[in-house]
Amino acid sequence: MYDVIIIGAGPAGLTAAVYAARKKLSTLVISENIGGQAALSSDIENYLGFQFVTGADLVQKFEEHIKEFDIDLELGSNVKSITEIAGGFEVETKEDRYNGRVVVIASGKIPKRLNISGEKEFLGKGVTYCATCDAPLFSRKDVAVIGGGNSALDATLQSTKIANKIYLININPKLGGDEVVKEKIEAAENVTILNSTETLKIKGEVFVQQLKIKDIISGLETNLDVQGVFIEIGSIPSVNFVPSSIKRNEIGEIIVDARNRTNITGIFACGDVTEVLEKQIIIAAGEGSKAALGAYEYLARTKDGR
């Protein structure tokens, strides 16, 4: 039985792993991917010690760092459930079962779906939730980015160097996100910003060909000829596997106390999956360290059985 099983390998989970390993706790990290949302950020300019770093490079650094320690890393695995057993918990994935005395949930967030016609059908046929990954495949094509926050701005900015024409489709009257990025996008010649615009339908044959949109103010519906649709409308906590006995807030985020304890003794949570006020790489990392130290303190206290 592991001392600690950490679910998720973004900044929160990986920092928790380093802190746990340095306390000589036997540690397993289970995750679908490494880096989580951080790996998908193109430009990071607010993580201390790095004036500028890409998400991929920062995650590479994280990975090198954790490999210094005796940490078991199970990647490409989706956790299905967490069940209480004698002396700890059983964490079940599609392929295996693992036992741990303590569980740290650091599963972060996953992209929100638009829930419109054609979205599922054309996933991988022009529709993507990972502009960072797939944008290079849309070289000299016309694309639409859906959203108005930082991730949509980020996807738009990346596309300006690759795609022919980019429509930024924002349901709100104004763009959100960072001013610096907004200015760059407004200055780009190949970007058309469509505010107060709803996305209705994605159409095509084998691949995406058209996007049906609606001007909310005038009610006018139009079709845009695009080959790519990058959906960047925010994210929801990744909690499918989390037992219903763990308390969450109205938007599904796990409720934790100052020591990152959930309401279930022995289960901790940290990072973007929790109700922590801001979702930032540096905050997730800090929360990860708190959760691991909380777990260490708990294990030390309950050493002689629980």
Added chain:
Amino acid sequence: MKVTVYSTPTCPYCKMTKDFLKENNIEFKDIDVSEDQEAAKKMVEKSEHMGVPQIEIDGTILVGFDKEALKKELGL
């Protein structure tokens, strides 16, 4: 066995795929489709899928990093 990975440098799942192949001592050819537009076009035509990574194993194409599917196809 002939293995080709179609990838982009910014895609974390591509890196995970390549790391997985390396860990299992599988030799593969890595094609960066952000650089090689011709290869990108061919990849999309062949798989009818616009996304990376794509892994071609003796003519069979797998889309995305799916460890179990890879193991099965590679006979691991």
